[in-house]
Amino acid sequence: MRRMVCVLVLMSCMSLAVMPAGASDYTLGIFGNANMDDTIDEDDIAYVEGIIDGTNERTELADANYDGKIDEEDITQIELIISGGEKELTLIDSADRIVTVHKPITRIIPLVDRDAKLMGVLGAEDKVVGVSSNIRDSIEYEIYHPELTERPSVGSWYTPDYEAILSLNPDLVIAYSTKAAELDENLPDITVIGFGSSTPEITIDQLVKVGYILDKRDEAEHYLEDFHDKYVDLIKARTQGLSEEDRPKVYVESSSGDYKTYTSTSVAQQLLDTSGGRHIFSELVSHSPFATIDPEEVMVKNPDIIIKYIPKGDVGYGVDDTSKAEALRVEIMNRPELANVTAVKKGHVYIVSSYLSYGLDYPVLLAYWAKWLHPDLFEDLDPQTIHQEYLTEFFGCNYDLNEHGVFVYPPLEEC
Amino acid sequence: MVKIKIKDLSFSYGSNKILDDLEIVVGDSEVLGLIGPNGSGKTTLIKCIDRILKPKGSIFLDGRDIKTMGRQDIARYLGYVPQSSSSVLSTTVFDTILMGRRPHMGWRVAEEDIDRVVETMELLNIEEFALKDFNELSGGQKQKVLVARALCQEPEVLLLDEPTSNLDLKHQLEVMEIIRDLVRKTDISAVMAIHDLNLASRYADTLVMLKEGRIYATGDPVSLLTSGNVRSVYGVEVVVIDSFETPYVVPIRSLNGGKASG
Amino acid sequence: MPPETAVKKADLKEEYTRFVGRKFLIMLIFFIGIIVLAGVAATLGSADISVGEVYAAILAKFFPDHFHATWFVDTIVWKLRLHRVLMAVVGGMGLAVAGAVLQGILKNPLASPFTLGIASAAGFGASLAIVLGAGFVGGEYLIVGNAFVFTLLASFTVYGLAKYKGITPETMILAGIAIMYLFSAMTSFLQYVGTSEEVQEVVFWMMGSLGRSSWSKVGLITVVLACCMPYLLLKSWDINAMGAGDETATSLGVNVEGVRVICMALVSLITACIICFTGTIGFIGLVAPHMTRMVIGGDHRFLLPASGLMGAILLLGADTVARTILAPVILPVGIMTAFLGVPFFVYLFMRRRKEYW
Incomplete structure (x- = not known):
């Protein structure tokens, strides 16, 4: 316990605590x-x-x-x-810059892959004239936006090639928020807007704004009403009334290392709150969403469920076999320090792909977590169907999740 | 003219007293030899005179108090020849000697500076090495280059720190001859710390014998180099032969304990 | 004097004059090299414009009646390419001169602007800005301001430590190493508490890039160089003398400690000005003086300016390769220069000769 306090004090002293704004x-x-x-x-x-x-x-x-x-x-x-x-629309971007966009916008260059997905959901991918190298090389995009991977590359999101961008003559460049000012300086006469989707709320905010910019408000509405809000509200409604004891204790481990978990400012905390769980490390307050903790703490807190993220390359889009996920699960279950933890004893250890995160596919992730935490409450909910709906309805993509792709382990039917 | 006058000079490294209460006078055209065993303070004294070390006491250069003189002025008066010099940088011999013109040069190298370097090289017979790398020369050749450098400063006094310790017999004699000739022909004087008593005897006009940082005796070689003095200062039994122009010291044996008696 | 001696003397003088003349020639060649390389670099880039169009756009600024260029070409050339090329030139020049001066006053062949802990301090300043948003100057100059201030702070601390023990090469290098480790450790800690994007940004910043250049930054660096270079050139003789040993230098009238301190201050200033804008670009300050010394010798009157020219060539070359080799992906220039360092040191190692280090 004392060690925990020391870690907390140290982190609080050395970093700024940033709490995300409430959705209300x-x-x-x-x-x-x-x-x-x-x-x-x-x-x-x-x-x-x-x-x-x-x-x-x-x-x-x-x-x-x-x-x-x-x-x-x-x-x-x-x-x-x-x-x-x-003719003109003025808005505030994620870098708190005031940007005036000149409509109509017909030539867009998104640099970060999350932003390019916004185009897809709004049906505006034909307006994308160039992409960053990250997008071009992305497996995800191969799957549901193959035409975008054919667009000319303009360099990486961090060091874009300004000449290439200028040569494509875009009327809107969507950059990562911290780079927006720099790009603006180097691209005179081109509108640069900075997005930095680090939470589901911000992602939605950006979707709505892009909807206004591209006159795709209806499409944005459709996504929100018929997909996002529909599922999120459904899940919220059922978990709202749960008492503390009914909420299982959950330990979430990131894909970047053993015992690297999430703090209270992370999306993981939000996911757990919404899906009806108790985050065992919610007392960790830090500027960063990550924190490395002492394995003993996990033992002491004895979580009922363990959720572990697996890196994008190991499973996900384009990977059909489950062996890596299986191996990872086995590794966790075999950790000697966790042998007596409820989650391991009952086999409630779940692997989830890092592809599913806090972007537009957030409801899918939430659904999986809700299902794992409260199988009885969500018997009628099938996350894979939601995922398929996301792909087919909003990206017009035929990737059949029954045949391809591994996103969770063990697969739901076996749980 | 009194070139250098030293009064009440003392120097300590921390709490170690190296030199104590020294008084020395150097005149025109004079070769002054500083002799004494290792640790008697010869090298330290040379460095004190040139203000490389800062001693207590007074030093007067041609009547001027050295403390009132700027570094450049001192460099134009005193030419220092170190015991050895290994330059980490690679420089040509010409450039090394040219360095001696620094007290007289601005940034630009004048015709006069080059002339001076060439003359000095001729004087010391080292023209053939002019564009060779300094580090490639033998010990004796290097020493000549260093003397040349000091000469280019056009000093009133040359300060030499053990100029012959790393040299072979031929070069020892050559260097000493050059110094004595210079002193005789111009009115430059030389103060040299030297450990070889016979070279000191032969080439110095005046000798100052240092023992443990103090002056034991001053005088010309004939009167100073007696077996008694050598026994006291060096702790060595010697025989002094008078049949040559200047006294010749022949070492016999070291005294017990190695410490000087008296 | 006898005729043969007169001839010999004249011969010697002539030989020396030719020796010096050769050095001027080499510097001229370097200078021409820069112009040529800059001319080529300006024509390279992702935009599809021809060599002729590039030069027309350049000339159009000075002779608008005879040459003209489209808005597109003009923007590409004047707003993107030229200031980057010039930044490479002045940045490379500054770093190389700083390295040459440091190697001279510290008598250490492995000295570079980063030996005194400068690079680590700049990295720390940048991390502080990126991760904690804390710094001396707000807004867009947060990172720049921090990097600059911490660089100078590091030099000042090295000076302070060295003064306590005596300003010799050994004490300065040891103090510099201590400072380097201190700032590296603090930077690592910041990286530990940062988000992954912040960490990535710090890492990229430390790799060095000329992509953030602008005309005003180029101007600023040029002014700083113009102010510092004359003094350093003036002190070339002193630096030469210091190479022969502190005692010899003192006997020749050089104020050794004073020169060392002022040179270090100027070196820090030049380095700080450059790396606060470009991030830490290594090896130029180390390799350029070495290479120059091999052709021009160790006389700092020539070594300093020639190193500067060589540094400009190296950095310009490295940056041009970095932005064209995987176009349109732009590699950080610091990676290119690091690759430069490797074959160079292998070469030094293989030579095993005592001279020129």
């Missing part, structure tokens, strides 16, 4: 969203009118055309946004 105060960061809620609609027009005649407080986002004044022109702009006909 989500504001859509597009200028025109005067009432600071999650959408741009008639209510915003009403709100701006209220500002003009003094009944409402000024908000930053009420200045829809970003000219420094709040007036009739902003109302016109909001009306255009609602109808999808605006």
Whole structure:
């Protein structure tokens, strides 16, 4: 215990604790969203009118055309946004930069692979004219976006080749948030927007924003209503009322090393909270989502379930055999220090592929976890079907999960 | 003219007193030999005079207090020839000697500087090595180069630290001859720390005998080099032969315990 | 004097003049080499534009009536390529001169701007900015400011430690090594608490890259070099003398400690200015002076400027290869220069001759 405290004190002293913003105060960061809620609609027009005649407080986002004044022109702009006909759209990106996009956008270059998937879900992959080398070489993309792997490469996401980008004459470049300013400097006259999807909320936020940019609001809505929210809300509803004792204790280990687990600021914590589990290391507060802990702590906390991530190359898209996942599971079950832990004794050790993470396939991951944690509550839920739906419905891809790809071990039928 | 006047000089390394209360005078055209056993402070004294080490006491160069002189000024007055020099860098002999012109040069090398280097090389008979790498020369040749370098400083006094220790017989004599000739022909003086008593006897005009950091005796070779003095200072039994121009010291045996008596 | 002696003397003088003249010639060749290499480098890149278009765009800036270029070519040449090429030139020059000076004043053939712990300190500054967002100058200059300040801090600490024990090559090198280990350890700790993206960013930063160059940065480095170089050149004789030993140098009138301290300060300043923008690019400061010494000898009056020219060639060459060999993937230039170092040291090892180290 004392060692644990020392680790905590050390980490708290040496790092900044960053807590993610709660989902409840989500504001859509597009200028025109005067009432600071999650959408741009008639209510915003009403709100701006209220500002003009003094009944409402000024908000930053009420200045829809970003000219420094709040007036009739902003109302016109909001009306255009609602109808999808605006010429310019100003929004706040993930790097807190204010970016003005000139519509229509017809030539996009996404640099990070997660962002390119946004295009797919919104049916806009034909607008992608160039991709980073990471995307080109990605197995995932081979599977569900093969046309994107044919697009010309513009270098890596970290060191892009500016000349190649300029040569493709794009009107929008989607960069990783920390690199956005640098790219902007080196690509004069090209709009650069910075995205940094590190949590499911941010991913959704970006999806919505891109929906506005590309006039694909309906497609974004469709994804949210008929896929994301549908499953996430379903799972939440059933786990909400669970008491502490009904929530199994879970130890989650990352793919990057033994006893490298997740802190309270990680997505793993969120996943467990939503799927009805108790994260045994939720007291770890740190700037980083990772932390290496002492194996003894795991023994002491005696988790009911162990979930381990396996690296992308070992299983996932393009890998049909389960041997690596099996071997990993066996390795965990054979760890002498874990021999008496409930999870090992009962065989509740699950391997999950790192392909499934906090991107747009988040509901799939959540479904698997929910199923493992509460099989009785989710008998009607089949994560693989959800996954298949994700692939077929949103990417038009024929990858048959019954025949191909390994994403979890042991396979659900055997659990 | 009194070239160097040293008064009340002492020097310590930390708490070790190396030199104590020294008084020395060096005149025009004079070769002054510093003799004494190892550890008597000869090398330290040379370095103190050239301000490589900072002693207590006063040193006057042609009447000027050395403490009031800038480094460059001292370099124009005193030319230091170290015992040996191995340069880690590879330099040509010419460039090594040219270094001696530093106290007189700006950044640009003047015609005059080159002339001076060439003259000095001729004087010491080392022209053939001009563009060779300094490190490739033999000990004797290197020593000549170092003397040449010091000469290029156009000093009033040459300070030599054991100029002959690493040399063979021929070169020992050559170097000593050159120094004595220089001193005789110009009004340069030389102060040299030397351990070979016979070379000291033959080539020095005045000898200063150091024992344990203090001056034991000063005088010309004839009066100074007696078996009594040598026994006291070196702890060695010798026979002094007077039949040559200058005294010749022949060592007989070391005294018991090796420590000097008296 | 007798005629033969007069002839001999004239011969010797002439030989020496030719000897010196050869060195000027070599520097001229290096200089031309830079111009040629820069000319070639400016024409290389992913954009599909011809050599003629590149030069037309360059000339169009100075003679707008006779040459013109499209917006595209102009942007590529003036906003992307040229300042990167020039950054390689001035950066390589600065690092090489810094290395040559350090090798001279420390009498150590393996000295480089990074021997005194400078690189590790810069890396730490960058990590601090990237992982903890903490630093001296806010906004986009956070990393740059940190790297610069910590570099100088490291030099200052080395100086402080050395002063305590005497400013000799040995104490400075030992102090430098201690500083290097200190900052490396602190950087490792930051990497440990960082997220994987942050760690990756730190690693990439430390590999060195010219991709963040800009005209203002090139200008700044040029100004710093222009201010520091004259002093260093002026002190070339002193550095030469120091090579013969501290005592000899003192006897020749050199203020050994003073020169050592000021040179170290200038070297740190030059290095800090360059690596705060480019990240830690190794080997140029080590290899360029060596290679130059092999052709031009150890006289610092020539070695310093010639090393600078050689450094420019090396860095420009390395960067050009780094950005074209796997186009459009751009390799960090620090990797290229590290590859440079390997065959060079193998070569030194094989030669086994005492001269030139």
